Amino acid sequence: MTLGTNGNRQGASDAVRASLRHLLYPGSVAVVGASNDPLKMSGRPLDYLKRFGFRGPVYPINPTRTEVQGIPAIARIAGIPGPVDLAMIVLPAEAVPDAIRECAAIGIDTAIVAASGFSETGTDLGRLTEQRLRAAIRESEMTVLGPNCLGMISTRDRVTATFTSALDDLDELRYGPTAFVSQSGAFGSFIFNAGTRHGIGWSHYIATGNELELSTGEILTALAHSDDVQILLTYLEGVSNGSELISAFTTARELDKPIIAVKSGRSLVGARAAATHTASLSGSDQIFDGVVRELGVVRVNGVEEMLDAAKIFGTGARPAGRRVTSFSISGGCGVVMADAVAELGLTMAEWEDEWSERLAAIEPRPASVHNPVDLGAQMYLNPPMLEAGMRIALEHPGTDHIAVLLGCGESVADALIESITRVHADADKLIIVVWTGGSGRSQQILDERGIPCFSDPHRAAAALARLCDYSQWRSAPPPTRPDGIDQVGVAAIIDKAVARGRTQLSEWESSQIISMYGIPTAAARKAKNAEDAASAAAAFDGPFAIKLVSHQLVHKSDIGAVELNVAADEVQDSARRVLALGEEHGLSDVAVLLQPMVHGDVELIVGFTNDPSFGPSVVVGSGGVLVESVQDSCAALAPISGEYAESMIRSLKVAAALTPGRGRPGADLPALGDLVSRLSWLANDFGDRLADVDINPVLVDTSSGRTCAVDALAILAPSDDAPARRSSEREV
């Protein structure tokens, strides 16, 4: 819950707020400022409420007319005769604050503010009007959607508290389990309209406008709690309140209601445009990507990918595997399907000889009884072949999904559709159809029967892969705190540094704190002077790395204060040189760090940062010379389990260099995952006191499997502006 970015709301019942019942399922609607002209923005909500058949009381408020669009008008809000769940305010911006107060005065607790003319204008007048509106909301304790907002549709009860043009050319609202929350009104309306035409059934469409009070995250959370809703779509332009969004993602995860998200502002130009027209800032896209991956949000790139995903998630299937058996009428079609399957990370099911023999018994005999199964063009003349083949695939234990690739064939379409429908009725496996060409009638019938139908094999495979990813992700266990963590020790080091007014920890201290969280670090000794360094060296085999230590120094190598491969008998000279460099640069509190050189052939970077939108986030990526070129990293919200960290590492390009091969046993991936997980717990526990921690590099020796943090740097959080802790769901 936010009130803009400053406000803090008290008083309303949490239970009511949580469900947003009056917003999502209003039983009665007042349209404040309703116009008699159904084409005007202020006339449309009433027109739609009548046209689509809302059956609750509707009260048009209009001081100058006795009747509005055939309904008796009420002159003033105070004159409304019955209770009102939702006020749709279509007055001009300057009149809205008073209307809010008047609504509250008669007990209305929820309103939608349609007008633009607030902070999104970028003008002083707009900001002033928004301040007045914010004050009215705070005083009235109302729940308010908008302003600058197209409104909302709730399909079950045919509530159309909106002036969206998406309803212009629709004859009916298609009811279904998919809710859609959009930060862009116009583009959201296009998606809603296109989705309806693609056979999507909707529970809600809600445009959030400026999000002065209600945020996308809160609305998604409330929708996730609704029994009506099984799938949540959201179109995001920016993330102004990361914790509410994370809370929504977490709630959806707990309730197994998948969220399918498009986030724009991915490009820099896009991000600039997004910042111009809303008050929200695009969060770091890389961290957003990590967050959605970790929380199981299905991120898609565009309208059609979103609708394709909604279609396949609409089946409610949670498949255990990724093995596809394909049926079609030619070898060529089979190749197309097999290609799409492989490219999108699915696999073709293997058909053992005994199972292929069962396919061979179909009359007339299929052209190929291996997967992809080719029933031959004869299938169009013998549609029962398809049903027979599919029924064998239903029984085949190695098949998780059945994909049928068809096209054109209007004259035989009905028989094929009936065959598929009969199998679907008995199926415990997911059946998808690709129907390329034709009039669109077949696709529509199949979609309406809940059998997802696509026009392109690649789009079908992409949607199926997303469902499989989601299903696989759901089965992963939550993170648990690892053993051997010394929180008190870390707190003491931070306390001391803060007490001395420092902004960062030295390399020595940084290594200590990660070591206290059980991360394997390179052996090291700190020495005050060159002589001590030389005697400390006696305890190890050389050669050594000799580094200057100072809490004032961020990048040692920039001033040449690192010497590598120093032989034991040269340690003293080397230490003298780096200490002299410290003096030269006016550093106080200097010392020498002595480390036996660590061997490794692959370098990783592991770190955490406090994302302004999402809070403490851990990142792992390729290090070394290619770090800038290959852009190979993966982020997640802290904390994460070792298993999840391992899956992040496996998703990197550098993973191939970590696996066994080239005569090497490869990296110890569970140990690497554990390292990243432990850093994520440090982020979880001290994300309010440490701004950033970098371990660069983590050296991996793929000959021995050994992993070691060689260099670490911790930056303290500014004490007067500590970033907010994450929402309570994440405090484990």
Added chain:
Amino acid sequence: MTLGTNGNRQGASDAVRASLRHLLYPGSVAVVGASNDPLKMSGRPLDYLKRFGFRGPVYPINPTRTEVQGIPAIARIAGIPGPVDLAMIVLPAEAVPDAIRECAAIGIDTAIVAASGFSETGTDLGRLTEQRLRAAIRESEMTVLGPNCLGMISTRDRVTATFTSALDDLDELRYGPTAFVSQSGAFGSFIFNAGTRHGIGWSHYIATGNELELSTGEILTALAHSDDVQILLTYLEGVSNGSELISAFTTARELDKPIIAVKSGRSLVGARAAATHTASLSGSDQIFDGVVRELGVVRVNGVEEMLDAAKIFGTGARPAGRRVTSFSISGGCGVVMADAVAELGLTMAEWEDEWSERLAAIEPRPASVHNPVDLGAQMYLNPPMLEAGMRIALEHPGTDHIAVLLGCGESVADALIESITRVHADADKLIIVVWTGGSGRSQQILDERGIPCFSDPHRAAAALARLCDYSQWRSAPPPTRPDGIDQVGVAAIIDKAVARGRTQLSEWESSQIISMYGIPTAAARKAKNAEDAASAAAAFDGPFAIKLVSHQLVHKSDIGAVELNVAADEVQDSARRVLALGEEHGLSDVAVLLQPMVHGDVELIVGFTNDPSFGPSVVVGSGGVLVESVQDSCAALAPISGEYAESMIRSLKVAAALTPGRGRPGADLPALGDLVSRLSWLANDFGDRLADVDINPVLVDTSSGRTCAVDALAILAPSDDAPARRSSEREV
């Protein structure tokens, strides 16, 4: 021209063959084996010829009826009363060879064989029948499409010599400049049908079947020569005759007729399925990718990408730049478009203040006068705003393309469409429209007016980016032979090795031949024994690499016969050790190679190979430890220019490590491009005698910009089975 894989055809006039006139534009058609039942495969061609209005003479051949589908039947081929351009043979497989002979006997020179039952069955009977058909074709000197082939459609004259089900549910053939050749009949038909519904106008649709005689490459070449055809689509499953395909690509390039290709069999499973059902083998996909990139073929991944590309290439535009100005009705829509533009490698045009001021003068004032331009929802009430804005963008020198993002809005669609159409009529810039949602009517009208309209911003941007890539590629100059190449010297080294019965060159010889092509190689000396090595070392600064040289040795490091960083005073011992290793492994003809160590911080691999489908192909990619993990390489047919080689290098992930930065001037990219170009000329000149050449690594020093080939290995081509030279078009 091929006859299967063995045959070699003589006699037919080259001019006629080149145009395939009787296949592409027959004036009269005989349907041999025509059935009276229009639903049967053998009845459909006649039905379609009547239904779609072919106006030339049609002769049904049927020995048992006096009339077929209302047309007088002819009992035997010999009895056909007039000249026939094309025989569509719909007889069963076993009757086809005799029919071919009978057709030839009365002077028919072109036939389509529809029947299956040949080699694609994988049976002995099928192979035998195909042998009989091949003999009949050879004797008769006929031009034959198929067998196992759906036939062809030529839209201008409404020729439908096909039994494709794609015509089942179409009312008319939509004529246009796009020709389509498909190796898959069924999937090709789906694409043809879907394309018609997406507003594509076709000149031809041709399914090639088993390609026993006519290949996809030949047909594409003939179509490229047709004035009717401006765009060529092709669906490829495999490449059985790479040189004919390359010839088609080259012809299309010369005539500026873009080829848009889907190639399946990308995945291993897909490739297996492709090999099962056709005789063709999928060429190495990576090389195919390189070939199509080099020859400007637009490779797409699926049906919809293909149709999107066909639509935008159908405008005939050849844009000079990639700068897009976007118009829409909300900031959110603008963000979506800007995102899509950035993700697909286009750029948003910059609007200078004086130009934005011109936009600001539009009445009513737009919500944002920067790009993406936001005309505001008011634009739906004031459609002339769109026309005014677009006309300013037409004049704006920084704008190459105008993208308009609309949606729904049926009630205002006509006015908007008319605005766009008026601007389009005066435009010398490409105008594309994204129309999301709505009934589909607006999209259809715009498409029919030649204004490409898409339903998804990402798909629109992807298609536009493909057109820009093509246009940019066309403006590049062809490769010319570099100076300083010693072909005679290379030939002598190869001759000597061949004369001695060797299968490969030694590292010394390999380095010599690349050096003779002007490639900078590491300084090196060869020494017979350890003492000579030590005295040779005196000429250089150390340290050295000491390697064993033997033409029997492929991977020196496998037996430990490479020592690195050897100090000058240790050269003799080191040389003795590697020579001893040679003796131990029973190698004769051994020597020592001495190279001063070369410094470099980025490793590349450059090589060439003789692709079985395409001939000599050069490859450049990332080397070093990440070579296996990042899969970062790019291939091209030899020869290539230095500029093109540079563009290949720039397309690699490792390119970021080669550019200036991190305090380094970066690689000398023109010198690197020259190196790769020179190797491509070696491949061009000696591709018949050298099977493979690897330079691994090429070391690049981004501090000095220096580039050096450090190790090379050349494998000789098997002398009795030398790969065929490339087609004459490529011999420069």
